[in-house]
Amino acid sequence: MDVYGLIGSPIEHSLSPPMHEAAYEALDLDARYVTLEPTDPVAAVNGADALGIAGLNVTIPYKQAVLEAVEPDAMAQRVGAVNTIDFSGARPTGHNTDVIGVQRAFAHHDVALSDQTAVLVGAGGAGRAVAVALRDAGARLRIHNRTESKAKALAADVDATWGGINDETLATACADADILVNATSVGMESDETPVPAAALHADLTVMDAVYRPLETRLLADATAVGADTIDGAWMLLFQGVAAFEHWTDHTAPVDAMNAALRSRLE
Ligand code: NAP
Numbered sequence: 383m384d385v386y387g388l389i390g391s392p393i394e395h396s397l398s399p400p401m402h403e404a405a406y407e408a409l410d411l412d413a414r415y416v417t418l419e420p421t422d423p424v425a426a427v428n429g430a431d432a433l434g435i436a437g438l439n440v441t442i443p444y445k446q447a448v449l450e451a452v453e454p455d456a457m458a459q460r461v462g463a464v465n466t467i468d469f470s471g472a473r474p475t476g477h478n479t480d481v482i483g484v485q486r487a488f489a490h491h492d493v494a495l496s497d498q499t500a501v502l503v504g505a506g507g508a509g510r511a512v513a514v515a516l517r518d519a520g521a522r523l524r525i526h527n528r529t530e531s532k533a534k535a536l537a538a539d540v541d542a543t544w545g546g547i548n549d550e551t552l553a554t555a556c557a558d559a560d561i562l563v564n565a566t567s568v569g570m571e572s573d574e575t576p577v578p579a580a581a582l583h584a585d586l587t588v589m590d591a592v593y594r595p596l597e598t599r600l601l602a603d604a605t606a607v608g609a610d611t612i613d614g615a616w617m618l619l620f621q622g623v624a625a626f627e628h629w630t631d632h633t634a635p636v637d638a639m640n641a642a643l644r645s646r647l648e
Pocket residue numbers: 442480503504505506507508509527528529530532547565566567568570576590591592593614615617618619621
């Protein structure tokens with residue numbers, strides 16, 4: 383039996399176990415997916431390697447710390463964070479599937495990114511992955527963040543422009559944008575939005591990284607003005623799909639993984 387897992391803290395509400403186990407069931411694989419809450423992430427990766435664990439996902443707060451224990455691929459180095467570790471080689475290799483997760487979420491919805499104008503709100507861990515995803519796919523990008531110095535630093539890394547968060551600045555940025563992504567935690571288990579409804583328009587595609595609830599205030603406001611929306615479960619799904627495909631020789635059963643995920647969200 384192959385054992386996969388997730389390390390992070392806290393992880394008790396993680397949706398990765400049902401999503402990955404749905405894939406094992408759909409493909410009749412002899413595998414299990416467990417959650418682990420180590421205090422020392424580097425020791426945990428070394429221990430997992432010694433134990434013959436087949437693959438690990440990594441979440442908050444360990445995505446940077448595990449870099450020390452793995453050989454990061456080019457994307458993980460670029461983002462400065464690892465969310466997927468593969469133990470099949472001589473040394474554990476670190477990947478970042480959040481970036482491809484964002485790109486595949488847009489592709490799944492037939493939304494082109496190349497030559498599009500995008501606004502990203504948020505410059506934390508998720509914001510960094512979204513920024514790299516959008517720029518690598520050829521979008522022009524403007525990054526807004528509450529702490530402006532973080533927007534400025536991320537913008538410098540990915541060659542984007544930047545600004546702060548206030549209603550007027552966001553409205554100006556969104557006015558001629560094709561794509562808007564929220565990668566702040568605003569709206570998570572609350573009815574708040576990081577972008578005022580008045581800034582939204584029908585020509586936007588709005589993606590939210592927040593997936594609890596699935597329909598955030600931002601996405602509800604976007605739908606109300608006729609914009610297209612992509613909820614946060616799509617990014618979560620496709621980072622998991624990419625991790626599964628790093629670990630196995632199989633094409634991920636996307637529909638089964640998506641159904642398992644969505645049955646646990648509302
Ligand atoms: P993080 O690194 O802690 O960053 C948090 C971000 O939210 C920062 O940009 C922060 O701004 C901003 N923020 C927090 N409170 C705010 C407020 N009251 N007003 C304005 N901005 C505020 O967290 P993260 O890992 O990037 O996660 C952000 C969100 O994305 C979370 O809801 C998480 O669940 C979600 N997420 C989803 C996926 C997915 O697959 N769908 C993956 C990763 C994360 P400052 O810099 O000013 O503090």
